[in-house]
Amino acid sequence: MANLQVEICGVKFKNPVIAASGTFGFGREYNLLYDISVLGGVSTKGTTLEARSGNPTPRIAEGSSVILNSVGLQNPGVEHFIKYDLPFLKSKGIVVIANVAGKTLGDYGNICSRLDGLVDMIELNISCPNVHAGGMALGVRPQNIFEVTKLAKSNLAKTPLIVKLSPNVESIAANAKAAEDGGADCISLINTLTGMVIDIERRRPVLANNTGGVSGAGIKPIAVKMVYDAAHAVKIPVIGMGGITSGEDAIEFMMAGARAVQVGTANFSDGNAMPKIIAGVNAWLDSHNINDVNEIVDTLTLN
């Protein structure tokens, strides 16, 4: 049994496998399948100041080795989260990462201020269209990323800040640097790519929202490359994600520079995906006589 414990921004994770935002709710449902205290952490469903009802259905579609979703940040609002979901997650003894989003720059500041000191980490979701950025996602241009990060950070005295980066950008390295310059303590990536699936019989997109976020095993090579690029552009720690379905996949991201990983879509394919991935990481380390998972981080040699 290798050491699986990792530490990011002073926060200790019992292992480097974290539930990705949006696929895991606030953990209650998966806890009926297995005790989620085995996880490294949970990044919550994207939470906003007020409750949101999300997009029309269908909200999910499938491509080859990928899925698309357009849930649209349905969530019960931050006060509901604090009152009902946070105590449950805390009782599990795992790292609680609040994934937060807003409509305006000010929303990001306010929700960070509300959650400061209450959760272990805050993960900024800057991929949703924002009026201040002319309807463009705040996470596209380096200048916008810098500003929203700086504002969020100025509202946080205690809780470390993760900025979650969108892959639908010109330069992931420049955006990672912008987050670091804005004061981010950590970055996570990748959020979903954008895509469309068409029902050719109806000549319409399958998703009611027409387009959605692409995730799942099929995007993994794109994600690994972006994690590598981002990790080598900044000094702050990186959490990697995108199509991880096995322990070997998690190892791959860590070799590319990630200190921990998040798992999303794999939970849909297999309810027990995350405990299996944790076991898989350990098995790989054991079979290679590596006694600490931290030893594999950023150990890639380019050809």
Place this chain on the structure above:
Amino acid sequence: MKDLLATVKSNKKIAENIYMMTLVLPESVGQMHGGQFVNLSTGNGAHLLRRPLGVCMCEGDEVSVCYQVKGKGTKYLTEVEAGRKLQVLLPLGNWFDLDGCKNVAVIGGGVGIFPLVATIREHFQTKNFYSYIGFRNIDAVCLYNELAKSKKLTITTDDGSYGEKGNAVGAYLRDAANINPDIIISCGPPVMLRVLKQKLKEAGITTPCFVSLEERMGCGMGACLVCVCKTASGENARVCRDGPVFDINEVQL
């Protein structure tokens, strides 16, 4: 709720484009009820989503589900042979609760009949089922012997090629006053459920009515908020976890 590696016992065509797959579970998950469903892997690694399929029969460690061939996933499922192992999450969702009811009207259409068959099988020895089942045509008719466990069975087809020409909702409304059931349970295409709701209202029928809904799903257990429907008050309800069975007056159809 368990995620189990089940063995396919059989997988056969039972009507035009409709298949029944029987799975043998490695351990018991207790009695499953009509309305509940399973989230079944197709066994093809390129299909990251499982397929939510209503339970049609459940006996001991065997569960049978039926599916219509609609896309690549269900097409692939038709080729799965006996002996193959598939991952399945179950039991999921709520069910048609018939506690305290003696006379039950059943209104089903097309692939919506499977949860109704499970309900009839579970209770036919103690309750009277008056079933009105609509199919497109004679090629779509299936599970007659199961449906025939009803005290009275009326089958309709759109083109009159089997049973009465017409639809299940119309046939029920004609007989509703004579049956005067304690409850109506229904499952079928969205348009059928909409018509049912409207016609019950127009006819002033106040019999409690419960419908099972279908929606594209992600996790199947209520975490991902993909498969929502709108309640009468405009809130979101999760079809997989708050349903799939809802009071017809409490959901927007």
